[in-house]
Amino acid sequence: MDIHEGAPALSVAGLRKTYGENRAVDGIDLxxxxxxxxxxxxxxxxxxxxxxxxxxxxxxPDAGEIMLFGVSPRxxxxxxxxxxxxxEGALLDDVTVGETVTLIASLHxxxxxxxxxxxxxxxxxxxxxRAARLSGGQRxxxxxxxxxxxxxxxxxxxxxxxxxxxxxxxxxxxxxxxFAETGRTVLxxxxxxxxxxAYADRVVLMRAGRVxxxxxxxxxxxxxxxxxxxxxxxASETVR
Amino acid sequence: MTGYLVFExxxxxxxxxxxxxxxxxxxxxxxxxxxxxxxxxxxxAYVMGGVAAFGAVKTALDVGARTxxxxxxxxxxxxxxxxxxxxxxxxxKASVAMVVALPPVAGVSLVAALVSGVHLSAGGxxxxxxxxxxxxxxxxxxxxxxxxxxxxxNLQAYQGAVVLVLSFVGGLFIPVSTFPQALATVAKVLxxxxxxxxxxxxxxxxxxxxxxxxxxxLGAAVAARYRxxxxxx
Numbered sequence: 017m018d019i020h021e022g023a024p025a026l027s028v029a030g031l032r033k034t035y036g037e038n039r040a041v042d043g044i045d046l047x048x049x050x051x052x053x054x055x056x057x058x059x060x061x062x063x064x065x066x067x068x069x070x071x072x073x074x075x076x077p078d079a080g081e082i083m084l085f086g087v088s089p090r091x092x093x094x095x096x097x098x099x100x101x102x103x104e105g106a107l108l109d110d111v112t113v114g115e116t117v118t119l120i121a122s123l124h125x126x127x128x129x130x131x132x133x134x135x136x137x138x139x140x141x142x143x144x145x146r147a148a149r150l151s152g153g154q155r156x157x158x159x160x161x162x163x164x165x166x167x168x169x170x171x172x173x174x175x176x177x178x179x180x181x182x183x184x185x186x187x188x189x190x191x192x193x194x195f196a197e198t199g200r201t202v203l204x205x206x207x208x209x210x211x212x213x214a215y216a217d218r219v220v221l222m223r224a225g226r227v228x229x230x231x232x233x234x235x236x237x238x239x240x241x242x243x244x245x246x247x248x249x250x251a252s253e254t255v256r
Numbered sequence: 257m258t259g260y261l262v263f264e265x266x267x268x269x270x271x272x273x274x275x276x277x278x279x280x281x282x283x284x285x286x287x288x289x290x291x292x293x294x295x296x297x298x299x300x301a302y303v304m305g306g307v308a309a310f311g312a313v314k315t316a317l318d319v320g321a322r323t324x325x326x327x328x329x330x331x332x333x334x335x336x337x338x339x340x341x342x343x344x345x346x347x348x349k350a351s352v353a354m355v356v357a358l359p360p361v362a363g364v365s366l367v368a369a370l371v372s373g374v375h376l377s378a379g380g381x382x383x384x385x386x387x388x389x390x391x392x393x394x395x396x397x398x399x400x401x402x403x404x405x406x407x408x409x410n411l412q413a414y415q416g417a418v419v420l421v422l423s424f425v426g427g428l429f430i431p432v433s434t435f436p437q438a439l440a441t442v443a444k445v446l447x448x449x450x451x452x453x454x455x456x457x458x459x460x461x462x463x464x465x466x467x468x469x470x471x472x473x474l475g476a477a478v479a480a481r482y483r484x485x486x487x488x489x
Binding site: 072073074093094095096100102104106107108110111115119120122123124125159162166 | 329333334337339340
């Protein structure tokens with residue numbers, strides 16, 4: 017990080033990934049500055065998850081360059097600069113929440129106290145519970161604690177609220193907001209328009225593997241995001 | 257890596273059912289076979305060597321192969337979001353397999369000594385227990401390889417077939433000298449045949465060489481397959 021003082025939290029150029037005939041990601045350029053909270057919005061199949069997998073080193077791009085704070089995704093992960101909540105990713109049923117988060121903390125060179133990560137994710141009371149006995153929403157929040165525990169500068173969350181009910185969702189976004197308040201960067205994907213509108217400063221709209229629109233929420237929000245969403249997915253124009 | 261190894265050892269030590277079965281199965285088999293074969297003139301030490309090898313093979317394979325379940329639920333994916341390397345993960349898993357492979361070997365030897373009165377020199381015991389245990393390394397790796405291919409659903413079938421072939425055709429239960437020529441030739445290709453040679457103290461030097469070769473080949477295969485699997489994801 018020291019040698020990449022001015023590098024943006026995320027910079028992507030010419031990103032492509034094809035699965036067989038399917039061009040999942042078809043040329044994406046994106047720069048996310050430090051401290052931004054960005055929503056990656058789009059319908060299912062737009063390429064959000066594939067993009068995120070590549071951003072954090074879980075999938076290898078066919079073409080393009082990705083830098084997180086000026087280093088490769090794998091290096092950023094190794095240095096604990098990025099905390100990730102992948103869409104698929106699981107907990108071991110026979111292990112307790114506390115043990116799981118402690119393990120993740122111990123694998124990183126530096127970390128925040130496990131209790132603090134659990135508390136921030138809203139699962140402090142579940143430390144002694146085995147994963148087999150967690151609800152879907154609780155599992156998601158434990159995975160959020162796993163993303164928080166290295167003390168990352170960037171959080172990448174792939175449809176974080178997918179398995180949550182309304183109340184859990186509300187609590188989750190409060191935790192996320194508290195993290196962003198400290199000046200750190202968040203990139204999350206969602207197909208809920210209201211989540212993007214309520215919690216992001218900027219919306220990147222994806223459609224068919226490309227960026228269909230990219231702009232601050234205020235600009236898009238003035239028209240009403242839902243309206244803009246429909247219009248933009250049809251017209252592929254940039255509002256910025 | 258050590259942090260992950262400790263975590264995995266704690267997990268397996270908590271799995272009392274698995275550990276108990278890992279020891280009880282070969283010990284039970286030994287008692288059953290000793291009862292039948294020793295009357296027919298087979299030395300108890302011979303039966304002990306084969307069954308101890310079976311215990312090591314089955315347990316080492318089981319632990320490695322169970323990684324298929326973790327792969328299936330996405331745990332390996334989760335770990336790739338930490339500084340733990342693929343090599344570190346595999347090494348930790350192989351080490352756990354080796355930790356758990358010792359009790360069945362020691363258990364069979366202990367029962368053979370106590371119940372059948374098997375007497376060996378200090379060197380003989382070292383070979384029978386530590387030699388057979390060390391020889392389980394390629395089986396731990398083979399288990400990891402199965403774990404990379406199998407799914408949680410078809411795991412039992414794969415693993416069952418492999419253990420069956422390795423133990424019967426490898427001559428862990430029935431001496432290869434009684435096999436038809438063709439089958440005996442096949443047997444000599446299997447790593448389990450050579451582990452039995454260690455257990456029977458017949459050709460430990462040559463066996464060590466063959467098992468080391470298997471370790472290299474299987475280790476390379478596991479690493480290559482793991483890299484391929486993560487690249488494709």
